[in-house]
Amino acid sequence: MAQPLTRRPLPPSRRPPPLSPEEIQGRVLYRDGLILVIDKPAGLAVHAGPSGAPNLEECFDALRYGLPRPPALAHRLDADTSGVLVLGRHPKALSKLGRLFSGRDTEKTYWAIVEGAPPAEQGVFEWPLLKVNTRNGWWVKASDKGQPAVTRYKVLGHGPGMTWLELKPETGRTHQIRVHCAQAGCPVVADRLYGAAKPGQLLHLHSRAIVLPLSKTKPPIRVEAAPPPHMIEALMACGYVPADHSR
Incomplete structure (x- = not known):
């Protein structure tokens, strides 16, 4: 008996992007001649990885807006993290953004729902972080042998068994917020690596937001992304009022 035919997955260069041109363009929060800021969906890697899974970069061709090349990533977000992501529209813009992100000239704001609560209503997490590589993969841990990492936090609300935090990382270490929250005894909800x-x-x-001082003669650019649908229920349990329910 003949074996049934199975469809092979398209190679990355030929498969359709994970978001249609209309979908990715609908996620543009800000655009000028230098940069684009988009609202990244949760669960999608920003760039190609060893698994060959779909990634956000595959969508960037739809974001040229008349330029000869698609934009490129100016920084990174974890695959599971949603929200504000900055792209440079050409090499000069990427160089400028690289200098901003390598220093402390940008201000990033994150929102998290964590299990339990941190030790105080506001404070600073300052555990150095070390990346650990093994045959089975890698993760990050707090270690005196690691690189300095600083995250400022503030409680925005409490719910049953959980807390809504605003977090502002002053350094940009991999998985910094996730490891700092876990180390403080309040892992981010649904964190499969550092929580449960x-x-x-x-x-x-x-x-949630980013502030970019791109010009010395103009005010900094501030861009904000609304929280994703999967966080709304927990946020509301902690006191968040969505914009369309504020009246």
Whole structure:
């Protein structure tokens, strides 16, 4: 008996992008001649990885807006994190953004729903972070042998068994917020690496806003992304009022 035909997955260069041109363009929060800021969806890697899974870069061709080349990533977000992501539209813009992100000239604000609560209503997490590589993969841990890492936090609300935090990382270490929250005894909800995976739930970490001082003669650019649908229920349990329910 003949074996049934199976469809092979398209190679990355030929498969359709994970978001249509209309979908990715609908996520543009800000655009000028230098940069684009988009609202990254949770659960999608920003660039290609060893698994060959779909990634956000595959969508960037739809974001040229008349330029000869698509934009490129100016920084990174974890695959499971949603929210504000900055792209440079050409090499000169990427160089400028690289200098901003390598220093402390940008201000990033994240929202997280964490299990339990941090030790105080506001404070600073300052554990150095070390990346650990093994045959089975890698992760990050707090270690005196690691690189300095600083995250300022403030409680915005409390709910049953959880807390809504505003977090402002002053350094940009990999998984910094996730490891700092876990080390403080309040891991981010649905964090499968540093907390407890929750079937059917996405990580409750959102890149809420960014401030970019791109010009010396103009005010800094501030861009904000609304929280994603998967975080709304927990946020409301902690006191968040969505914009369309504020009246």
